[in-house]
Amino acid sequence: MKFAPALRAAALCTAIALLPATTAGFAQVEGRASPEFAKLFATYQRIKTSYVEPVDDEQLIRGAIDGMLASLDPHSSYIDGAALQRLETMIDGNYQGLGISVQMDDGAVKVVSPFRGSPADIAGVKAGDFITHIDGHLIYGLEINDAVSQMRGPAGTAINLTIFRPGRDEPIEISVTRGVIELEPVTSELMSGNIGHISVNEFSRDVGADVNAAIADLRSQATGRLSGLVLDLRRNPGGSLDEAVALTDLFLAQGQIVSQRGRTRRDTVYYEAETVYRGDVVDGLPMIVLIDEGSASASEIVAGALQDHHRALIMGQRSFGKGSVQTLLPLTRDTALKLTTARYYTPSGRSVQEGGIEPDIRVPQLSDPDAERRQRYALRESDLRGHLINELDYEDESLERDRNADPRFMLTAEQLEEQGIDDFQLHYALETMRRTNRTNLASRR
Numbered sequence: 001m002k003f004a005p006a007l008r009a010a011a012l013c014t015a016i017a018l019l020p021a022t023t024a025g026f027a028q029v030e031g032r033a034s035p036e037f038a039k040l041f042a043t044y045q046r047i048k049t050s051y052v053e054p055v056d057d058e059q060l061i062r063g064a065i066d067g068m069l070a071s072l073d074p075h076s077s078y079i080d081g082a083a084l085q086r087l088e089t090m091i092d093g094n095y096q097g098l099g100i101s102v103q104m105d106d107g108a109v110k111v112v113s114p115f116r117g118s119p120a121d122i123a124g125v126k127a128g129d130f131i132t133h134i135d136g137h138l139i140y141g142l143e144i145n146d147a148v149s150q151m152r153g154p155a156g157t158a159i160n161l162t163i164f165r166p167g168r169d170e171p172i173e174i175s176v177t178r179g180v181i182e183l184e185p186v187t188s189e190l191m192s193g194n195i196g197h198i199s200v201n202e203f204s205r206d207v208g209a210d211v212n213a214a215i216a217d218l219r220s221q222a223t224g225r226l227s228g229l230v231l232d233l234r235r236n237p238g239g240s241l242d243e244a245v246a247l248t249d250l251f252l253a254q255g256q257i258v259s260q261r262g263r264t265r266r267d268t269v270y271y272e273a274e275t276v277y278r279g280d281v282v283d284g285l286p287m288i289v290l291i292d293e294g295s296a297s298a299s300e301i302v303a304g305a306l307q308d309h310h311r312a313l314i315m316g317q318r319s320f321g322k323g324s325v326q327t328l329l330p331l332t333r334d335t336a337l338k339l340t341t342a343r344y345y346t347p348s349g350r351s352v353q354e355g356g357i358e359p360d361i362r363v364p365q366l367s368d369p370d371a372e373r374r375q376r377y378a379l380r381e382s383d384l385r386g387h388l389i390n391e392l393d394y395e396d397e398s399l400e401r402d403r404n405a406d407p408r409f410m411l412t413a414e415q416l417e418e419q420g421i422d423d424f425q426l427h428y429a430l431e432t433m434r435r436t437n438r439t440n441l442a443s444r445r
Contacts, residue, residue: 040064073340074103075326081334097152098159099181100125101237107141108132113235113294115183116201123176126165126368127235127294133162155180188214190221191230193434197426199232200247203239203298208246212281215250228286228433230426231302234316238297241325241344245271248305251287251312253279255347257305260325262342280311286436287312288429291357292365296320303357304346314359315429323353361432366424367416 044060062078069076099118102109111129114121132140134150151159155178163172185207188198196218198211219226238244241260248257252273260269289303289312300319306312325342345351421427 069337069339073324075322075324075338076340077338079328079336079338095152095181096155097178097181098125098176099179099183100151102131102144102148104144105130109139109142109144109147112296113237115181116187116199116235117184118181119176119179123174125161125163125174125176128166129172130164130166131161132164132171133160135160136162153178186210186214188218190218191430193430193437194222194224194227195430195433196222196226196229197232197430198229199234200236200299202236203243203247205240205243207240207243208250211247212250215281226282226285227437228288229282230288230290230429230433231312232290232426233295233299233303234290234292234425235294236296236299237294237320238299238322241271241298241301244298244301248302249273250281251306252309255309257347258301259345259347260342261345262325267342286433288433289314290425290429291316291319291359292425293317293320295357296322300352300357301344301346304350304352307357307360308347308350313361313432314357315361315363315432316359316425317362317364318358319352319356321352321354321356323351363425363428367422367427 044064047055047060065078069078098120099115100120101112101115103112104110109131111120111125111127111131113127114125131147131151132138134147139147139150153159158175158177161174161176163174165172183202183204185202185204186198186200188196191197196215198214198218200207200211215229218229241258245257254273257271257273259271261267287306289306291299291303291314295303295316296319300322303312303314303319307314323343323345324340325344326338327341329337329339331337343351343353416422416424
């Protein structure tokens with residue numbers, strides 16, 4: 001595989017930047033090697049001469065690299081041909097498989113998020129699920145690429161997943177029919193009351209322009225003027241930092257969007273609203289942004305900026321809490337390091353690392369019958385082994401407090417189904433917008 005297209009794909013994944021590789025400063029094994037590096041080389045020699053079976057150099061060196069990176073944080077990793085190809089197919093959004101984002105958690109495959117409308121989503125796979133078996137075969141301890149390759153396959157073929165879902169006593173068996181995954185980064189729908197609902201499912205190429213086009217389409221459908229906009233970032237795991245900035249710039253006429261701060265002062269970068277779209281494209285239209293525990297990275301940049309500038313009401317549940325930037329450092333033509341090189345901060349100077357974005361109004365997803373149990377075990381950045389610590393040193397209890405007392409939050413999934421409500425969070429956002437519009441209309445009379 002050539003490295004260039006893989007770099008293009010990875011540059012769009014979780015705010016990855018590209019920097020040239022360098023070999024300057026690599027420690028030498030002999031002569032000037034540090035005592036710690038000498039220990040590493042001595043261990044390598046002992047294994048080569050004394051291990052019960054012959055071990056090739058590639059296995060040992062790969063293990064050493066993986067171990068070094070694993071000791072840093074959950075997002076730094078060594079990427080080879082297979083992983084680079086996986087990045088590219090994910091960004092292109094066209095492959096055959098289940099349509100889920102996964103990561104390793106202590107040797108287990110954990111679902112970060114199923115993509116909306118994907119075969120996995122339709123079959124009932126949820127964020128936070130652990131996939132323990134594929135077609136009856138235990139996959140615990142597999143490399144992430146091996147597990148992913150088993151889940152992919154020709155469209156139309158079925159695969160059986162055994163899932164452990166936190167809060168459930170027994171494993172769940174789910175059959176999923178693979179499909180062609182053609183991700184739609186942006187979808188929109190005009191809701192009753194002339195309220196636009198725009199879902200951003202990932203931050204891939206041209207998302208800012210796609211949202212701008214969706215707004216124009218909603219305006220053409222509306223009877224009269226749009227009365228409000230719900231920007232849905234739930235289950236959006238992130239993507240391109242540039243596209244997060246471009247999307248936010250749609251709704252801000254001026255001011256900072258996000259800052260990126262690395263080890264040294266020269267690594268600090270500020271991203272400002274550049275009025276590319278000549279100010280707020282919706283002219284101050286009331287906005288609600290929906291987030292949940294699956295909203296990460298680029299999603300948190302958008303939500304944090306709009307919250308700090310008081311441009312939108314943030315609603316839903318606390319976001320994932322990934323406030324770091326990864327840089328792709330090429331090693332060879334088909335290998336690279338994905339290394340955490342910076343943290344990002346909202347305009348007010350908040351780091352979302354660990355704590356995430358706290359919504360202005362917490363709204364549980366009551367239409368999910370497992371919502372309460374799944375929230376107790378929801379996967380966030382603070383749950384990942386070796387995650388970067390936030391300077392504020394959050395207490396777990398403060399992250400999980402629930403400040404809401406709305407009586408509508410006492411409804412059960414069955415009661416909501418009887419009322420025809422299959423997405424309570426969206427329903428609540430739309431009703432909040434309609435009530436606000438009615439109040440504003442009454443106050444102008």
